[in-house]
Amino acid sequence: MSTESTTNLTKKDFKSNQDVRWCPGCGDYAILNAVQGAMAKLGKKREDVVFVSGIGCSSRFPYYMETYGFHSIHGRAPAIASGVKIANPKLDVWVITGDGDAMSIGGNHFIHALRRRINLKILMFNNRIYGLTKGQYSPTSELGKVTKSTPMGSLDTPFNPIHLALAAKASFVGRSVDMMGSHLEDVIMKAAAHEGSAYIEIFQNCNIFNDGAWKHITDRTVRDDMLIDLRHGEKLIFGKDHDKAIVLDGFDPKVVNVADVDEKDIPVWDVEANSTFAYLLAGNPEGKLPTPIGVFRDVKRPAFDVGVHDQIARARQKYGEGDLEQLLYAGDLWEVK
Amino acid sequence: MESDNKAARPVETLKQAIIRFAGDSGDGMQITGSQFTNTSAVFGNDLATFPDYPAEIRAPAGTIPGVSGFQVRFSSFDIHTPGDRPDVLVAMNPAALKVNIKDLKPNGIVIVNTDNFGKQDLVKAKYEVNPLEDSTLDGFRVVRVPLNMLTKETLKDSGLDPKVVMRCKNFFALGIVYWLFQRPMETTVDYLNLEFGKNKKRPEIAEANIAAMKAGYNFADISGLFQVSYEVPRAKLTPGTYRNIQGNMAVGLGLLAASKLCGLPLFLGSYPITPASDILHQLSAYKNHGVITFQAEDEIAAICASIGASYAGNFAVTTTSGPGMALKSEALNLAIMTELPLVVVNVQRGGPSTGLPTKTEQSDLLQMMFGRNGDSPVPIIAASTSSDAFDCAIEASRLALKYMTPVILLTDGYIANGAEPWRLPKISDLPKIEVRQLESKDKEWYQPYLRDQHTLARPWAIPGTDLLQHRIGGLEKEDVTGNVSYDPANHQRMTNLRHEKVAGIAKDLPPFQLVQGQKGDQILVLGWGSTRGAITAAVESLREEGKSVAQAHLRYINPFSPALKEVLESFEHVLIPEMNMGQLAFLIQGKFAMKVHSYTKVTGLPFTTNEVIDKVHEILG
Numbered sequence: 001m002s003t004e005s006t007t008n009l010t011k012k013d014f015k016s017n018q019d020v021r022w023c024p025g026c027g028d029y030a031i032l033n034a035v036q037g038a039m040a041k042l043g044k045k046r047e048d049v050v051f052v053s054g055i056g057c058s059s060r061f062p063y064y065m066e067t068y069g070f071h072s073i074h075g076r077a078p079a080i081a082s083g084v085k086i087a088n089p090k091l092d093v094w095v096i097t098g099d100g101d102a103m104s105i106g107g108n109h110f111i112h113a114l115r116r117r118i119n120l121k122i123l124m125f126n127n128r129i130y131g132l133t134k135g136q137y138s139p140t141s142e143l144g145k146v147t148k149s150t151p152m153g154s155l156d157t158p159f160n161p162i163h164l165a166l167a168a169k170a171s172f173v174g175r176s177v178d179m180m181g182s183h184l185e186d187v188i189m190k191a192a193a194h195e196g197s198a199y200i201e202i203f204q205n206c207n208i209f210n211d212g213a214w215k216h217i218t219d220r221t222v223r224d225d226m227l228i229d230l231r232h233g234e235k236l237i238f239g240k241d242h243d244k245a246i247v248l249d250g251f252d253p254k255v256v257n258v259a260d261v262d263e264k265d266i267p268v269w270d271v272e273a274n275s276t277f278a279y280l281l282a283g284n285p286e287g288k289l290p291t292p293i294g295v296f297r298d299v300k301r302p303a304f305d306v307g308v309h310d311q312i313a314r315a316r317q318k319y320g321e322g323d324l325e326q327l328l329y330a331g332d333l334w335e336v337k
Numbered sequence: 338m339e340s341d342n343k344a345a346r347p348v349e350t351l352k353q354a355i356i357r358f359a360g361d362s363g364d365g366m367q368i369t370g371s372q373f374t375n376t377s378a379v380f381g382n383d384l385a386t387f388p389d390y391p392a393e394i395r396a397p398a399g400t401i402p403g404v405s406g407f408q409v410r411f412s413s414f415d416i417h418t419p420g421d422r423p424d425v426l427v428a429m430n431p432a433a434l435k436v437n438i439k440d441l442k443p444n445g446i447v448i449v450n451t452d453n454f455g456k457q458d459l460v461k462a463k464y465e466v467n468p469l470e471d472s473t474l475d476g477f478r479v480v481r482v483p484l485n486m487l488t489k490e491t492l493k494d495s496g497l498d499p500k501v502v503m504r505c506k507n508f509f510a511l512g513i514v515y516w517l518f519q520r521p522m523e524t525t526v527d528y529l530n531l532e533f534g535k536n537k538k539r540p541e542i543a544e545a546n547i548a549a550m551k552a553g554y555n556f557a558d559i560s561g562l563f564q565v566s567y568e569v570p571r572a573k574l575t576p577g578t579y580r581n582i583q584g585n586m587a588v589g590l591g592l593l594a595a596s597k598l599c600g601l602p603l604f605l606g607s608y609p610i611t612p613a614s615d616i617l618h619q620l621s622a623y624k625n626h627g628v629i630t631f632q633a634e635d636e637i638a639a640i641c642a643s644i645g646a647s648y649a650g651n652f653a654v655t656t657t658s659g660p661g662m663a664l665k666s667e668a669l670n671l672a673i674m675t676e677l678p679l680v681v682v683n684v685q686r687g688g689p690s691t692g693l694p695t696k697t698e699q700s701d702l703l704q705m706m707f708g709r710n711g712d713s714p715v716p717i718i719a720a721s722t723s724s725d726a727f728d729c730a731i732e733a734s735r736l737a738l739k740y741m742t743p744v745i746l747l748t749d750g751y752i753a754n755g756a757e758p759w760r761l762p763k764i765s766d767l768p769k770i771e772v773r774q775l776e777s778k779d780k781e782w783y784q785p786y787l788r789d790q791h792t793l794a795r796p797w798a799i800p801g802t803d804l805l806q807h808r809i810g811g812l813e814k815e816d817v818t819g820n821v822s823y824d825p826a827n828h829q830r831m832t833n834l835r836h837e838k839v840a841g842i843a844k845d846l847p848p849f850q851l852v853q854g855q856k857g858d859q860i861l862v863l864g865w866g867s868t869r870g871a872i873t874a875a876v877e878s879l880r881e882e883g884k885s886v887a888q889a890h891l892r893y894i895n896p897f898s899p900a901l902k903e904v905l906e907s908f909e910h911v912l913i914p915e916m917n918m919g920q921l922a923f924l925i926q927g928k929f930a931m932k933v934h935s936y937t938k939v940t941g942l943p944f945t946t947n948e949v950i951d952k953v954h955e956i957l958g
């Protein structure tokens with residue numbers, strides 16, 4: 001598999017000759033940069049990588065990668081990518097999508113790609129707005145959001161994308177932030193190493209239509225206290241001075257001072273554990289908790305595309321290579337002389 | 338009972354016979370009819386069948402909506418349709434009698450299961466008076482058989498559950514009909530042993546059905562139910578090896594053949610839908626041929642996965658019916674824009690909306706032609722019989738791969754489920770399909786939209802090939818480079834190129850031939866799709882009458898054969914019978930600015946031969 005191959009390619013080798021056309025200041029630039037960096041570090045061969053996208057600002061992404069790319073139709077990228085991956089499991093198939101593309105028009109394909117555990121890496125740029133169509137609220141916009149299509153505020157409850165991915169049984173669920181380059185690159189590399197359906201939600205800033213959507217938690221000045229990085233095998237400790245922790249009080253996660261609790265009562269994060277804890281953390285009901293980023297879940301399950309070819313190999317073993325003539329000349333035959 | 342052996346009774350020879358088996362959905366009429374069909378096929382008759390299913394969801398037992406029918410016509414000469422009116426009707430209950438008796442020929446034989454004509458049964462079929470006791474059946478030869486009782490009696494020592502015993506009564510009835518037409522029973526015995534004995538590991542069920550069938554045969558023989566029995570001699574078919582084939586099965590085999598002929602793995606993305614699902618089931622069983630089937634979450638994902646597989650270098654197909662086609666139209670346009678090979682099979686059914694899922698119709702033609710945004714030409718091929726669907730599937734695949742385009746293959750419910758004898762092709766006679774997927778060394782000249790001079794196809798470079806990395810998508814492409822382009826002149830040029838590429842396929846079609854008659858005849862009956870049998874039989878009969886009638890049947894609907902216009906113009910009248918509101922007629926009139934007679938029918942049932950004959954008489958006056 002190509003994930004094991006090493007090449008001497010650099011980040012630059014993954015840049016295509018196309019001019020990048022997002023609005024100046026858009027968070028997409030940083031994500032592109034992190035993905036290109038990850039590709040080089042992973043030692044990917046460019047010809048073995050396919051980026052498939054839907055429609056939206058983020059979906060322009062494949063044009064800027066010097067790999068194979070398919071800019072498809074709204075919401076359908078996971079379905080197209082599924083076909084690519086099943087047809088040729090040796091390829092590394094990545095889906096680039098946005099909150100409107102994946103959670104709204106493509107919601108069905110999104111959940112089915114995840115539960116089916118096709119070996120796809122789905123990167124969802126979540127800017128909580130429709131950018132390409134110039135500023136309507138999206139399925140991740142907060143309740144009451146005032147936009148062009150909701151002048152008096154939106155009336156619908158947003159999706160929690162991590163909840164959706166966990167419930168759909170994605171075997172890898174991660175989250176990162178456009179401006180946190182090395183963190184993002186790290187989560188991408190972990191997803192790349194995962195065998196199965198991987199989903200990464202990326203907080204992305206649309207500086208034109210929804211500027212500052214994530215600023216209250218991701219800004220350099222507050223992020224240490226507002227975010228907690230979920231790292232496998234490490235305790236749930238956060239804060240600029242590493243002085244705060246999350247502990248479980250029954251079914252309620254709550255924040256405590258490290259100094260106030262017994263060290264052994266602070267849970268150690270386990271990406272392979274039952275996803276209930278991940279679900280509770282991602283919920284963050286009243287904003288009482290820091291927002292988790294990092295890896296929520298990373299469990300081994302057999303990948304669908306591998307299973308498909310496995311069945312073909314088994315059928316060939318059992319019945320021999322299929323013969324067309326035998327198949328045609330079958331059933332009740334009769335001769336006319 | 339007096340022994341009155343069969344040799345004592347006369348055997349009458351017939352050129353053909355039509356039998357309709359009718360009963361409740363639970364009575365096994367489809368199996369019974371198929372068995373009679375296979376036996377007759379193996380015997381050497383020409384034949385045609387028409388299974389008429391009720392809606393998918395089982396109606397209450399014994400009611401009129403629950404009636405299931407299977408008509409088989411078998412003959413000693415070449416036939417084209419399952420026939421209009423049966424000679425023999427097997428009616429397992431009053432509802433089946435009520436639905437079908439109006440079609441039975443005068444003096445036809447009706448075999449009724451008298452055990453199912455109780456008070457309740459009559460109420461369910463909405464009969465106020467028992468039709469066995471009033472004048473309903475006057476003018477027919479009525480054969481009364483207490484099927485339940487006789488089957489019970491036959492299997493009383495089998496030790497089987499009474500419910501299971503009752504499920505054997507269709508084979509008792511089949512035995513009676515086998516005697517009536519002097520058919521051997523081996524084919525059915527073998528089938529039962531294989532299906533129940535070997536596959537389902539229920540040899541006791543196989544034995545019970547065989548016993549019931551043989552008892553039925555003997556009962557007909559010794560009871561003197563019939564004054565005569567009949568024989569229908571073998572037909573003189575073209576020499577070769579034959580099997581029976583249904584259209585869905587033929588499509589599946591044709592697609593598999595195409596995959597072998599082009600040397601690429603077959604990928605089918607599909608979503609269950611009546612009446613196309615059989616193709617998905619069939620291809621799912623061909624794993625040892627390297628076939629990949631993917632049951633997607635919806636119709637859209639089904640075609641999208643196929644497009645993805647095509648992009649990755651597989652020979653990709655998606656199968657569906659009308660409502661599914663509606664959902665696939667946006668993605669079909671993506672395949673048109675990205676110029677990827679894809680075969681789209683639409684097994685048409687009655688519409689609009691959910692319509693009549695189990696009934697046949699040809700009403701998706703204009704949807705296939707025009708049902709997408711933008712100017713988006715797509716080649717369309719229509720199969721005309723069950724066995725023709727095999728050749729059409731290969732042809733659709735050839736065009737898709739050669740021209741780098743999606744191609745629509747149209748069949749319909751009638752072709753999908755109807756069976757006919759198929760003279761099997763020699764594998765070595767099947768046309769090779771040339772495909773070229775580029776290699777790294779093609780880097781020298783490669784551009785994603787640099788077209789072949791002759792076919793205007795763009796080159797196929799698949800992921801995994803070093804140095805040919807490129808990006809495609811649904812946005813308008815710049816000519817040659819394939820870069821995104823909003824340039825007005827380029828859009829005009831690319832629209833023209835997409836149009837010319839599909840129109841250019843016309844040069845690649847076999848020469849246009851009339852099925853019967855010649856140019857200059859007074860009237861041409863022009864058809865497409867599954868109306869072929871009825872039209873052929875009608876034109877044959879009209880020509881025997883001495884009428885100046887010709888017949889043409891279209892396989893290629895987009896593009897039309899280049900000769901078509903001139904051929905059509907050589908006739909004083911052109912009659913187009915179709916199972917829709919006049920869609921081919923609309924296309925012909927629009928394209929050639931000529932007047933035609935449109936003859937339409939949308940009852941969910943195919944044309945009868947007589948309907949077409951009458952229409953021609955009416956026009957010729």
Ligand code: SF4
Nearest residue numbers: 023026057131206207
């Ligand atoms: S509209 Fe927003 S998301 Fe789209 S490119 Fe501009 S800044 Fe980025």
